[in-house]
Amino acid sequence: MTKLKIYEYPDHVLREETRTITEFDDGLKKLVEDMAETMWDAPGVGLAAPQVGKSLKVIVVDFSRQSGKEEDCMPLINPEIIEFEGSQVDEEGCLSVPELFANVTRAQKVTVRYQDLEGKVLELSTEDRFAVVLQHEIDHINGILFLDHLSRLKRNLYKKKVKKRVRVEQHD
Template sequence: MSILKIYEYPEPVLRQETKKITEFDENLTQLVNDMGETMYDAPGIGLAAPQVGKSVKLIIVDTSKDREEKKEFMAMVNPEIISHEGKQLDEEGCLSVPELTANVNRYKRITVAYQDLQGTPHELTTEDRFAVVLQHEIDHLNGILFLDHLSSLKRNLYKKKVKKWLKQ
């Protein structure tokens, strides 16, 4: 396993269209394991393949009950939100959008269709914080950053900050 580079806004890979995964092999398993190591090293609670420079439909999310004792995550291949209900406002941050947290409106409850690492289809219904994490990571697969959910004022202030960093 190895720690991968996490791409940060405004890297173009974060906006690229992702491809559906059709090969469920050792390369996919290796990518998932590397993403897990990268996510925990960052540290984060979710990571999408575009964030590590791979334009494929793959996310991982932390499922640990106690991260100090045992770190556990699940991989979701080709995830897609197939139903949703309600609304909630929750604070988010992103490994690809450093030094920014903000409240974002998301669905309260979602059902996600996905495949596991063997290609077997599953559905998962969840709500509250875990639903927020899944929506955030699935957005990455569609070239959407949580920054895109903010007001134009907050978004523009952050963009100015990034331009300043890039000049230095």
């Protein structure tokens, strides 16, 4: 397994259109393994392929709370939310949007249709925190960052901070 680079806002790969997976091969399995290692190392609770520079519809999520196993990773290939219900506000952060945590409103319950590593179509219904994680990661494969869910003021303050950081890094 290889730890991958995590791309950060404002890198363009985070906004690119992602491709649907049609080949369920060893290359896909290797990507999922590398993404899982990267997620655990970060540490994070989810990771989408665009965050590691791949414009593909692939996410991995920490499934250990649901399974009761340590470091249990669930890959979801070509995931899409097909049902959602209710509303909840939860604090979110993102490996690609460092140093920002904010409350975001999401659906409380979601049903996600996805494929496993063999290409089998499955559905998963979940709620509360795990539903938030799935919505956050699925947003990534649609070019949406949690930053996009914030007020204009919070978004602009963060963008200003990033621009300043980039200018400082360019002068070093």
